[in-house]
Amino acid sequence: MLALAVVLVLLATTGWTAIREHDGTPGPYAAAVGAWAKDSVAGRRLPGPHEAPGTVARFFRSLGEKQQRRLADRHPLVVGNLGGAPTALRYRANHKALAEARDVERERMRDQRLTEEGRQNAGRRMHRFASMLEPGRHILAFDPTGPGRAAEVFGDLDRAQRVSVVVPGVDTDLLTFEKSDRPYSAPAGMARALQQRQRAAAPRTSTATVAWADYTAPTGLGVDAASGNLAAEGAERLGDFVQGLHAPHIALFCHSYGSVVCGDAADDLPDRVTDIAVSGSPGMRVDHAGDLGTDANIWAVRDEDDWIADVPHMEVGGLGHGADPVSPGFGARRLSADGALGHTGYYVPGTGSLDNFAGIATGSYSTVSCATSDPGCVGHPARTL
Numbered sequence: 001m002l003a004l005a006v007v008l009v010l011l012a013t014t015g016w017t018a019i020r021e022h023d024g025t026p027g028p029y030a031a032a033v034g035a036w037a038k039d040s041v042a043g044r045r046l047p048g049p050h051e052a053p054g055t056v057a058r059f060f061r062s063l064g065e066k067q068q069r070r071l072a073d074r075h076p077l078v079v080g081n082l083g084g085a086p087t088a089l090r091y092r093a094n095h096k097a098l099a100e101a102r103d104v105e106r107e108r109m110r111d112q113r114l115t116e117e118g119r120q121n122a123g124r125r126m127h128r129f130a131s132m133l134e135p136g137r138h139i140l141a142f143d144p145t146g147p148g149r150a151a152e153v154f155g156d157l158d159r160a161q162r163v164s165v166v167v168p169g170v171d172t173d174l175l176t177f178e179k180s181d182r183p184y185s186a187p188a189g190m191a192r193a194l195q196q197r198q199r200a201a202a203p204r205t206s207t208a209t210v211a212w213a214d215y216t217a218p219t220g221l222g223v224d225a226a227s228g229n230l231a232a233e234g235a236e237r238l239g240d241f242v243q244g245l246h247a248p249h250i251a252l253f254c255h256s257y258g259s260v261v262c263g264d265a266a267d268d269l270p271d272r273v274t275d276i277a278v279s280g281s282p283g284m285r286v287d288h289a290g291d292l293g294t295d296a297n298i299w300a301v302r303d304e305d306d307w308i309a310d311v312p313h314m315e316v317g318g319l320g321h322g323a324d325p326v327s328p329g330f331g332a333r334r335l336s337a338d339g340a341l342g343h344t345g346y347y348v349p350g351t352g353s354l355d356n357f358a359g360i361a362t363g364s365y366s367t368v369s370c371a372t373s374d375p376g377c378v379g380h381p382a383r384t385l
Contacts, residue, residue: 027145028101032077039075041067049078053244056084076100081141081214083244087158094139101144102129128174141214148174149215151241152188154195155208163247164198164209164361166191166347167238169256169280170225172217185344187211193347194253194361197354202362209361212241218257225257228264228285228321235264242269251275251361252296255346256308259284260321267293275299275360277335279346279353280308283321289331299360300325301353301371303337303345326371334374 033049040046047059060068068086072079072093079085080093108114108122125144132139132150141151157163168187176186183189191211198207215234218224238261242250250273254262262276263284276292277299278284289298302309313324325332338352346353352369359367370377 027143029077029081029143029145032075036075036078041071046071047082047084049082050240051084053084053240056082057086060085060089072096077143080139081143083240087140087153090140091138094142095133097142097144098129098133098139101142102126102133104144105129124175128177131178140210143214144174147216147219149213150174150177150187150211151214152177152191152211153208154192154211155199156206157208157210158246159206160208160247161206162198162208162249162251162362163245164191164194164207164251164253164357165212165238165242165245166194166209167212167234167252167254167258167261168217169258170218171220172213173219177211177213182344184347184349187213190253190255190347193349193354194357197349197358198361201355201358201367202364205362207362208247212238214241215261225282228260231257231260231264231285231321234261235268238262238265239268242273245272248272249274249363251277253357253361254278254281256280256343257282259325263292263321266296269294269296271295274363277301277357277360278325278332279337280306280343281321281325282308282311283313283323284325285322287323288329289325297360298325298332299335299356299377300330300332301335301337301340301346301356302326303340303342303353305341305345306343308343328373333377334371335377336369336371338369 036046041063047056068089072089073096076093076097080090080097105122105126109119109126138153139150140153141149143149166187172187178188179186184193188211191209195207195209215237216230218230224230252262252273254276259278259281260283262278263286266276273296275297279301281300284292286292292298323330326334335356336352337346340346340348340351340353345351348354356368359365365378368378
């Protein structure tokens, strides 16, 4: 009880106080799934939205190109989020879904039944969707329901031999998926920076990077952020997504609360996941890296200015996320964060952390720079597969 009291006091004094209410009202995606369930192709039922990617892939391979496109045009929200559907078809479907969502928000901007704040929020969402519709962007997942979810691909996902997946943390939604100010603190900016650094560091290596914000992240540093409920839900979605990737080498880069998601998902990930790197982590829901249930290399990094160091690294009564991944006893390989500043500075170009992430992503372990507290972090045998 004393330990629990200490945790609660620390959570309160470090700002972990807000409680988010969840709206269970069915949204656009739920309506789209309902319409999908009633449809068919040539008398054949359509695969469920949660069926295994392999099952979905076999279904789409049995269809002609025109049939595939008709399905994407009729059910863009479902096809655009359907693991196992052809990548290019998902891009097409999400482009249509984004255009429809943009038009909905444009109308809401003029709806006098909404408050001024409501119309302003509609304007922000409309501009976000318009940005995501710009030529050259490849949106792999999109759901405008509530705060929303999205995933974007940088590089050729189908041909990449090495795929990096960036899993962001607290306050991630459609409005924060990308940012004009401090772009490298947002999922799209993080993934874009990592992909560019990978290409520069290893131009002959076939890579792709996914900004994976396709889970419901906590809003604010509240009880949701201090507990693992949303992480467990996100871990299931992350596991399904990774299972559907075809690349022989996959690395996860998990920031802040995203590292809790990755920790929960670790024991269900395929062997193709060779590396899990966490930055600014509040914990991975275990006391030791060996408890994660994976053979992947576990890497951890935190810069000196990151406030996450002040968060209690423990778990009591369902609050907190366990041991500090950068502590020597945790057993992760500790990376240098040279040049990184603050909790959201790990993906800024020119930082040691981003250089290290690129080295891990491309399998160039000899280029990785260790933290001074762990000078032998690359001396251990690393998985190269």
